[in-house]
Amino acid sequence: MAQDEALSDALRAYEVNVHHSILDTASEAIHRRFMTHGTLFADLACLDPRNFDNIKTTDLPHNALQDLSKCLVKFDSRATVENLQSELKNFAGQWDRLKASHMEEYNTRTVEDGSAGEEQETDIVNKSCASCRNCPLCCFQVLRQFNMLSDAYHILGLAYKYLLTLSLTQVACERTFSTLKFIKSRLRSTLSGDKLETFLLMATEKMSLWGWTLT
DSSP states (O other): OOOOOOSOHHHHHHHHHHHHHHHHHHHHHHHHHHTHHHHHHHHHHSSSSGGGGHHHHSSTHHHHHHHHHHHTTTTHHHHHHHHHHHHHHHHHHHHHHHHHHOOOOOEEEEOOOGGGGGGOOOOOEEEEEOSSSSSSHHHHHHHHHTTTTTTTTTHHHHHHHHTTTTOOOSEEEEEEEEHHHHHSOGTTOOOOOOHHHHHHHHGGGGGOOOOOOOO
């Protein structure tokens, strides 16, 4: 149908208009949410080994990693922009040699959803992964395996920890509220705030921090 062609069926017209309104609202919300932190996402993209070739051939912009540094300096005062850029440039230059060495197979812990999206109790599943040598997780594994997290690349290791434990969705929050319904049941409606918080931590900790951890 042409854009200016009117729909004769009122029900069909309602469906089309509602569909377009929902799409516009979702698109605008996604754009607003991600553009607000666009600079931080650009900084995190620098940690992807697929971008290391560009880092080796061209210098990082002077404002690169500034937003990431602001997040990391809360945990370590040495996480300045200069230190972070220096460690990243050095690591990018050494990456081809480091990834060519033998890498231990590692396990990841992830949460498996119920079938067909049904809400049910979730369990942590250990999965053995072969190193792809082309992702931030492999970079962190190299730093850990060769004991370079303490001295050589301490700030960069902190950056990878921040990236790998960053929650990108609200799934973990929704699972916590689902768990709350089981804990604060009709028979436990008088739980104090402290005890409720303790029980929630005990129930959600098995799902690990921010949805997954490394073993």
